[in-house]
Amino acid sequence: MTLSLLARAIRAAGLAIFFAFVAIPLLLHSAYLATVGIFIGIHAIVAVGLGLLMGYAGQVSLGHAAFYGLGAYSSAILTTRLGLSPLPAMVAGTAITAIIALILGTPTLRLHGHYLAMFTLAFGIIIQTIFNQAERLTRGTSGIVGIPPFSIGPLRFDTVPKAYLLVLAVLALSIFAVRNLVNSRPGRALRALHESEVAASVCGVDVPRAKLEVFVLSAILASVAGSLYAHFVNYVSPVPFGFGFSVQLLVMVVVGGAGSVWGPLAGAALFTVLSQFLQKTGERIAFVGTTDTILFGMVLVAVVIFLQKGLVSLPSRLRGEATPAEDSGI
């Protein structure tokens, strides 16, 4: 078997696994598997956006959980307090998040170096603090309950299989949008600026503007995913929207491979499955339950060491091609 055949086999296997993932929960009528699938999908939506930011615009965000949380809390507050129906609430929430991303990104993306990383880190902490403290708006640590399931007009996504299909649809749309962006002229401009900001700007690419657009787009995707999360779990609290989740997103993108559209999706799937697996095993085997953080950390370090360029590039690396983002996504 030549290497190229092996590479193609891996790619085909990957696609098969992907479709299996999508179909199995529905075929087996398993609410549990579909729930895992929903979380994979939601995480993937955020991860794809973050991957775009990191792999193509070469920027790191250490606070993306904040945009996710903003989407979730906006949907929660607008539907439970103001009685808006979910779709307009999501649109409004996304608009709010986009504006905030614009405000945050405009001064920072003009600076060189890793200022965005630092600003997003601080921003994430500030937003989570606000979620915790602004009790009149967010009910603080108790959180907001009674969020209705997502609905578009008379179509309600109130069962697990329906929610799963909804998440898949949104994920497909996101991937489609990102793919189009990547293969279009603005997309090529982005890839140019990732390679060299100076060269790109010499060719006429408006570097700060391109970076800002990607940043805002990644924030929008995170916000949409957050809204979906809120409508699925029917409850939000500040806990899932902190640095921990931002790190998890980072891991999904880097492990899956930031330089492609499918990479972050694979990373999200792997990560979600792994943490679910550790959790379930931990419930049965006490030793795993207490060591799950350690195991996860070790797996993370191991993966990073052995697969520096992420999983999705494995077929092309076997073929001997250069990966789109040569240095691990940044």
Added chain:
Amino acid sequence: MTLADQLLQYLITGFSVGIVYGLVGLGITIVFNATGIINFAQGEFVMLGGMAAAALAANGAPLWLAVILAVAATTLVALAMERLTIYQLRGASVITLIIATIGASLVLQGGAKLLWGPDAVTFPPFSGDTPIRIGGGGIAPQRLWVMGLATLSVVAVQLFFRFTLTGKAIRACAINRRAARLSGISADRMVRLSFAVSAALAALGGTVLTPVTLMQYAQGTHYTLTGFLASVLGGLGNGLGAVLGGVTIGMIESFSSGFISSGYSKAIALVVALIVLWWRPQGLLGRRQLQ
């Protein structure tokens, strides 16, 4: 308590917390200068120092011994971490290394939880806990220990880098790694040394602060994030700046906790830090970079 007394209280609280942020920031700066990466496990060294000292004290060790052993143990852990992660990833990109340090921090956190449980731990203050009366208020004597020992460490480290051969060797690696190696300096050894020094600093900060604030397995992250922001605020790469940045953040936290809201104090400190950085991107003590 008069306003003056209150201000003094906030000043001392702010400085004692801020100097520990500064120690973490200094450690981050040392590692950054030697390797170019941000060690996201730095705060875990603070946590390990404090919790190890508490465990040793609980098992009957005299405090001075507990502190020394805790700092030594944490330094060893840091060296192990360096060998298993940073060294394995020589030449990898910055983000890869940062992810590796994040993975390491998870292992350390999980390890601490496994060894010492999920609850906060502490040990008795070095010189008792009768507050020293100043004006109308009192200061916990341990805070004075924190301020004193931390300031001493900062001075010692600065002297080390400026006047000892090894210190200068580390600085040489930071300026130009290849040139340093050509001069006969082992860059790998200097990296390891940088890790050790920064971990020792963090662990010392953790041990002296624990009697005041207690220490729990999950607290490391807070110190990492604040330490990182302190070092950027001070001017990334400038150790003294990191300490200054840490103290600044600690002071703002303390004063806003007292006068505005204790819940929002962290966020307020961050907002102020961001504003300063936006107005002066090179940080408080950094040099303006050529565009």
